[in-house]
Structures are given as structure tokens and as C-alpha cells.
Amino acid sequence: MATTTIKAYGVTAATEDLKPLAIQRRAVEADDVKIDITYCGVCHSDIHTARDDWKGSTYPVVPGHEIIGRVTEVGNGVNNYKVGDLVGVGCMVDSCQTCSSCEQDLEQFCEKGATFTYNSPDKHNEGAQTYGGYATSVVVDEKFVLRIPENLDEAATAPLLCAGITTWSPLSHWKVKKGDKVGVIGLGGLGHMGVKFAHALGAHVVMITTSPEKGKDAKRLGADEVLVSKDADDMKKHQGSFDFILNTIPVGHEMDPYLGLLKIDATMVLVGAVEPLKPFHGGGLIGGRKRIAGSLIGGIKETQEMLDFCGKHNITSDIELIDMQDINTAFERVTANDVKYRFVIDMKSLK
Amino acid sequence: MATTTIKAYGVTAATEDLKPLAIQRRAVEADDVKIDITYCGVCHSDIHTARDDWKGSTYPVVPGHEIIGRVTEVGNGVNNYKVGDLVGVGCMVDSCQTCSSCEQDLEQFCEKGATFTYNSPDKHNEGAQTYGGYATSVVVDEKFVLRIPENLDEAATAPLLCAGITTWSPLSHWKVKKGDKVGVIGLGGLGHMGVKFAHALGAHVVMITTSPEKGKDAKRLGADEVLVSKDADDMKKHQGSFDFILNTIPVGHEMDPYLGLLKIDATMVLVGAVEPLKPFHGGGLIGGRKRIAGSLIGGIKETQEMLDFCGKHNITSDIELIDMQDINTAFERVTANDVKYRFVIDMKSLK
Numbered sequence: 101m102a103t104t105t106i107k108a109y110g111v112t113a114a115t116e117d118l119k120p121l122a123i124q125r126r127a128v129e130a131d132d133v134k135i136d137i138t139y140c141g142v143c144h145s146d147i148h149t150a151r152d153d154w155k156g157s158t159y160p161v162v163p164g165h166e167i168i169g170r171v172t173e174v175g176n177g178v179n180n181y182k183v184g185d186l187v188g189v190g191c192m193v194d195s196c197q198t199c200s201s202c203e204q205d206l207e208q209f210c211e212k213g214a215t216f217t218y219n220s221p222d223k224h225n226e227g228a229q230t231y232g233g234y235a236t237s238v239v240v241d242e243k244f245v246l247r248i249p250e251n252l253d254e255a256a257t258a259p260l261l262c263a264g265i266t267t268w269s270p271l272s273h274w275k276v277k278k279g280d281k282v283g284v285i286g287l288g289g290l291g292h293m294g295v296k297f298a299h300a301l302g303a304h305v306v307m308i309t310t311s312p313e314k315g316k317d318a319k320r321l322g323a324d325e326v327l328v329s330k331d332a333d334d335m336k337k338h339q340g341s342f343d344f345i346l347n348t349i350p351v352g353h354e355m356d357p358y359l360g361l362l363k364i365d366a367t368m369v370l371v372g373a374v375e376p377l378k379p380f381h382g383g384g385l386i387g388g389r390k391r392i393a394g395s396l397i398g399g400i401k402e403t404q405e406m407l408d409f410c411g412k413h414n415i416t417s418d419i420e421l422i423d424m425q426d427i428n429t430a431f432e433r434v435t436a437n438d439v440k441y442r443f444v445i446d447m448k449s450l451k
Numbered sequence: 452m453a454t455t456t457i458k459a460y461g462v463t464a465a466t467e468d469l470k471p472l473a474i475q476r477r478a479v480e481a482d483d484v485k486i487d488i489t490y491c492g493v494c495h496s497d498i499h500t501a502r503d504d505w506k507g508s509t510y511p512v513v514p515g516h517e518i519i520g521r522v523t524e525v526g527n528g529v530n531n532y533k534v535g536d537l538v539g540v541g542c543m544v545d546s547c548q549t550c551s552s553c554e555q556d557l558e559q560f561c562e563k564g565a566t567f568t569y570n571s572p573d574k575h576n577e578g579a580q581t582y583g584g585y586a587t588s589v590v591v592d593e594k595f596v597l598r599i600p601e602n603l604d605e606a607a608t609a610p611l612l613c614a615g616i617t618t619w620s621p622l623s624h625w626k627v628k629k630g631d632k633v634g635v636i637g638l639g640g641l642g643h644m645g646v647k648f649a650h651a652l653g654a655h656v657v658m659i660t661t662s663p664e665k666g667k668d669a670k671r672l673g674a675d676e677v678l679v680s681k682d683a684d685d686m687k688k689h690q691g692s693f694d695f696i697l698n699t700i701p702v703g704h705e706m707d708p709y710l711g712l713l714k715i716d717a718t719m720v721l722v723g724a725v726e727p728l729k730p731f732h733g734g735g736l737i738g739g740r741k742r743i744a745g746s747l748i749g750g751i752k753e754t755q756e757m758l759d760f761c762g763k764h765n766i767t768s769d770i771e772l773i774d775m776q777d778i779n780t781a782f783e784r785v786t787a788n789d790v791k792y793r794f795v796i797d798m799k800s801l802k
Contacts, residue, residue: 209715209738370736372733377731377733381725381726382721382724384745386722386724387560387747388560388747389560389746391718392742393742393743396740
């Protein structure tokens with residue numbers, strides 16, 4: 101199969117810095133869209149995969165699954181996109197399309213295993229793997245291409261493709277609505293999108309944080325109140341009052357204090373902690389028929405719905421724009437939780 | 452207020468055996484039903500409260516919240532019961548009737564605090580507390596009295612009032628239906644009712660146990676399959692296949708293996724472990740949008756629905772009938788998990 105060599109950034113071992121790499125992209129097939137990448141967000145998962153924190157990384161790793169760009173070529177079977185369209189690609193580039201999960205538009209749970217945007221076996225190139233958006237272009241089946249509303253700031257839409265859908269999906273799935281009291285725990289890349297979405301949905305949004313200094317920014321982003329979780333009196337005041345809590349904490353943590361905040365029958369959804377959690381007390385769920393659930397990104401249909409909602413409500417991510425060459429510093433700053441709230445790479449810097 | 456002295460069994464301190472006690476029951480007020488107790492089930496909570504395992508016990512404690520009996524007197528405002536009716540009383544004898552939980556028929560979550568059948572402050576007798584069903588009679592507001600189907604074995608209906616509703620409520624709330632694959636973890640007082648109910652609802656029931664020797668009895672009770680959770684191959688075979696899991700384990704335990712059994716979007720409900728659970732991996736929920744929920748007994752309306760279902764499907768508990776004087780041995784055997792599957796006290800022995 102004909103391929104094209106393009107410029108990218110990646111790592112060839114877990115302990116290395118990212119550096120320029122030459123990678124191959126496939127020629128455009130019938131259902132494919134070729135995208136000239138203009139911007140790519142920097143997600144914490146990029147770092148975990150580059151550094152093999154979750155094991156299972158195969159090198160070289162080219163991260164990047166918050167891809168924005170313009171269509172430069174389409175296959176002859178493509179129906180929905182044409183050259184020049186502003187499009188996005190998120191965490192997935194393929195799935196089986198026939199299993200029960202795929203039929204329910206839950207490609208992220210494809211029973212055969214979704215093809216993720218990087219570090220996944222590549223169906224189109226046996227023995228090889230997918231490479232992400234830290235690159236000048238990408239070729240993707242149109243079913244996994246999203247339409248980006250033209251009214252939004254282009255660079256700031258990139259994080260919607262992962263941080264956006266990750267926080268939108270649970271709010272949508274659990275039917276958060278106008279007037280609900282919604283807590284968002286953690287104000288990072290995920291949390292700041294959770295606050296924006298919950299606010300736009302008409303909820304009474306409470307930013308729950310260990311850091312009182314984040315309060316001002318949380319209110320700017322749409323929070324109605326700030327609850328400092330280290331303040332026992334404040335926590336007591338909010339006991340049993342939340343309809344829904346979006347928990348974006350990325351590491352193992354105590355859950356009991358947060359379960360106490362939920363109303364009867366209310367749910368706390370974990371979207372960040374892909375880690376062992378600390379023991380919680382069964383009584384915290386039993387005494388109130390409460391729920392802890394998980395949520396993983398979202399399906400393609402739901403991602404498009406989120407993007408359309410963002411277009412309508414003029415929602416994007418708060419970002420810091422960087423050059424590709426600054427990526428190693430950016431990784432360090434993300435690890436140190438020092439970014440408001442998402443780095444986005446200006447891909448002009450790589451061209 | 453006029454009271455009547457009656458015979459009961461209880462403890463006057465956490466470390467004591469149960470012994471005969473004389474207690475007071477209030478005179479029948481307008482909304483009250485007086486019940487001659489014929490049978491009373493022995494629940495593990497009785498033991499926890501007698502022994503102050505959960506703290507908060509006030510002595511003397513007279514346990515018993517699986518009460519069956521005949522109406523002997525009714526107040527002049529009672530509409531639904533008459534002398535001679537076969538009735539039951541479960542875990543609650545009162546609630547505020549006006550809060551949001553009570554209005555939703557969830558008296559167990561009354562915002563003012565439900566009055567539990569024993570060891571709860573007694574609204575009718577300031578400064579005193581409620582005494583349970585290890586006694587010859589009880590006086591209860593008719594709103595907390597249940598009608599027992601006459602076609603059922605009277606003694607064997609007693610455990611329906613707690614073990615029954617505790618397992619029925621989550622199956623009903625989470626809408627378990629014909630054809631669902633339902634796991635029941637643990638074959639004790641709760642688990643054996645869970646198996647019977649899930650079977651009667653038309654589910655494909657899998658008894659999940661660490662003890663292969665329980666398999667035969669599980670099948671007699673209605674299980675279609677037995678999954679031995681210590682058998683790694685068997686666990687692997689059932690990965691991702693359950694629509695619902697009812698977890699009756701009464702102590703802290705590992706949840707990761709069970710979360711792996713759930714389908715996408717499926718729920719495991721805890722009804723037993725009012726204890727700190729062991730750490731589970733957040734990925735077990737996130738990677739499949741799964742849920743852990745709790746459930747606590749059930750409301751009065753739901754309890755009556757359960758009893759009516761039992762009448763229709765001829766469901767009762769499997770019991771061992773004992774005399775009141777055998778209660779201390781029964782407590783020891785329950786603690787040792789040596790009962791199939793519920794002790795019920797024949798209250799003739801106390802009269």
C-alpha cells in the first residue's frame with residue numbers, strides 16, 4: 101500500500117523526551133478523509149502513554165487525540181465531508197461497527213476493541229500501530245471524523261475532542277438538567293470543561309476543590325459556588341444536597357466525603373481515576389441508594405452532539421497555545437498541574 | 452399514657468446473652484393496630500444491634516424486625532385492618548410522612564429519620580425507644596403494617612419483612628426482567644431470597660459463591676447456574692456478561708472481580724456490606740460505564756408489592772423454626788453462617 105512520509109513528534113522509549121520523527125500515513129482509501137492538522141491538544145493520557153505508565157505502550161509512540169484540521173482529500177466513498185471542511189478527530193479512529201456496543205453508538209466500548217487514535221493495532225496496516233495527532237496530517241475513516249462548528253475559536257476546540265466529550269458524556273447520560281445541583285470535583289483540563297457544560301445546561305454548579313485559590317477562576321468559568329473540600333463545616337453544610345457529582349480527580353482518592361454530599365438516589369461519576377481508589381464505606385451507598393459510576397470518553401454520535409452544543413453555546417476550552425518544539429516542557433507542566441487548562445499545539449510550528 | 456407490660460427477650464448490655472425482659476407497649480391510639488406476634492425472624496442486624504457492633508445501641512435492646520402476627524385490636528381511625536387479619540411489621544414503624552423521601556414512598560430514607568422497629572427514639576413515648584418483635588405483641592401505626600397473603604406458610608413469611616424487601620427492592624428498582632442474566636453473590640438469608648426473586652422474575656440466575664458445595668442448594672432455590680468465584684477460568688468465561696449483580700456479601704471485600712463480570716452499563720448493587728470495602732480500580736467502572744449502587748430495605752408501598760408478589764408466586768423464606776429460649780444458640784449459629792437460611796422464632800414459646 102502506498103504511504104506518505106510525514107513529520108511528527110513522538111518517543112521511541114518510555115524514558116525519552118519527545119523528538120521529531122518521520123512516520124507513514126496511508127493513502128486515502130474509499131471511506132477516508134485526509135486532514136491537514138492545524139491544532140492538537142495535549143491530554144494527560146498522551147503523557148501516560150508516552151511514558152508507559154499504563155503499560156502496554158508500543159514504541160514509537162506518537163501521541164495526540166484532540167485533533168483539529170482542514171480536509172485536504174476525500175475518498176470516492178466519502179459522503180459527509182469535502183475538501184476545506186473544518187473537522188476534528190478524537191480518541192478513536194475505528195471500531196467493528198457491528199457489535200452491540202457499536203450498534204448503540206458506543207464505539208468506545210466496541211466488543212472487538214476500538215482502534216484508538218494512537219498506540220492501537222492499525223487495521224489498515226497489519227503489524228503496525230496507529231499514530232496520533234502530534235503530526236502534520238492524518239488519514240481517518242469518515243465515520244470517525246467530527247464536524248467542527250466554524251464559529252468557534254479553532255485552536256480552543258481541540259480539547260473538546262477528549263476533555264470535552266469525557267465530561268459531556270456523563271452529564272448527558274445521567275440527564276443533568278436545568279436547576280440540578282451539580283458538583284464538579286477538580287479544576288483541571290476535565291474539570292474546567294465540566295463546569296462550563298454543567299453551567300450551560302442550566303445546572304447550579306458547585307466547584308468542589310481542595311484549593312480555595314481556584315475559586316475565582318471557577319466562578320469565571322461558570323461555577324455558582326465553590327466548596328472547599330478540606331473545610332469540614334462547608335462540607336457539612338452541603339451534605340445530601342447534590343443531584344450529581346462529576347469527579348475528575350485523576351488519581352486514587354477517598355470517596356466517602358463526596359458520597360456524603362449526594363442526595364438520595366444521586367450519582368457520582370468517575371472520569372479520571374483509572375487507578376485503585378481508596379476503600380470507601382458500603383454504608384455511604386446503601387444508606388441513600390446512591391451510586392458510583394464510571395464514564396469513558398463518548399461515542400462518535402454523542403461527540404458530534406457535544407460539538408454542536410458547543411457551537412450553539414459558544415463553548416471552547418481555555419487553552420495555552422504552544423509550538424510543537426515546546427512539548428517536553430508542556431508535558432512537565434501538565435504533570436505538575438501547571439496549565440490553564442489545556443495546552444494546544446499550533447501545528448504550523450511543525451510544518 | 453396507659454401502657455401494658457408484656458414478655459420479651461433482649462439484652463441489657465452489649466456483652467450479655469439475651470434473656471427474658473418485661474417491656475411496656477403503648478395503649479392502642481387512633482391510627483394503631485395491636486398485633487399478637489406469632490413469629491419473628493432473626494436477622495443479622497439483630498445481632499449487630501444487641502452487640503453494639505455498629506455503635507449507637509441503647510440498652511435494653513429488644514431485637515426483631517421480621518414480625519408476623521394477627522391483629523387483636525385496632526384504633527378508631529384505622530381503615531385497612533380489622534381484628535383477625537394476618538399482618539407483618541418490618542424494619543420501620545414510623546416516619547415523618549411529609550419530607551421528599553416519604554412523599555416518594557421511601558420512608559427508609561425519611562429526612563427526619565425513620566423510626567426503626569427497635570433501638571429508635573419512640574415518638575409515642577418521649578425519652579424511651581422502640582422495642583422489636585422478640586416479644587408477645589406490638590402496637591404499630593397502621594401505615595407501617597403490611598398485609599400478609601393468607602396462602603403462604605405463616606412462619607416462613609417472617610423473613611420477607613427484612614431479607615425479602617432488602618433483595619426485592621434493588622431487583623425492582625433496577626428493573627430486572629425476564630431474560631436478564633442476574634448474578635447473586637452470597638447464599639445466606641439475603642442471597643437465598645435474591646435467587647428466588649430473580650428466578651420468579653424470569654431472569655437467568657447465576658449463584659456466585661466461593662463455596663462450590665452450595666451449588667446444589669442454589670439450584671434447588673432457583674439458580675440456573677453456579678459460578679465459583681475462586682475458579683479463575685469460570686470467572687473469565689462469564690466476563691462482561693451480567694446485566695445485574697446483587698451483592699449480599701455482609702463484610703468488606705474485593706469488588707474488582709465482580710465488576711469485571713458486568714456488561715457495559717450494568718450495575719452491581721450492595722445490600723450487605725455496611726463496612727469499609729477494599730480498594731477497587733476506577734478503571735473497572737470507567738471502562739464500561741458500569742455502576743456500583745447501594746440499596747437499603749425498601750419503602751412500605753414497595754414492601755406490600757413484594758408481599759403480594761410472594762403470594763402470587765408462592766415465595767417464602769427457607770427457615771429453621773426455633774423457640775424463643777434457643778435464641779442465644781441461634782445468634783451463635785447465624786454468626787457462624789450456620790443456618791439455612793433464616794431462623795424464625797415461634798412466639799408460642801414465649802407466651
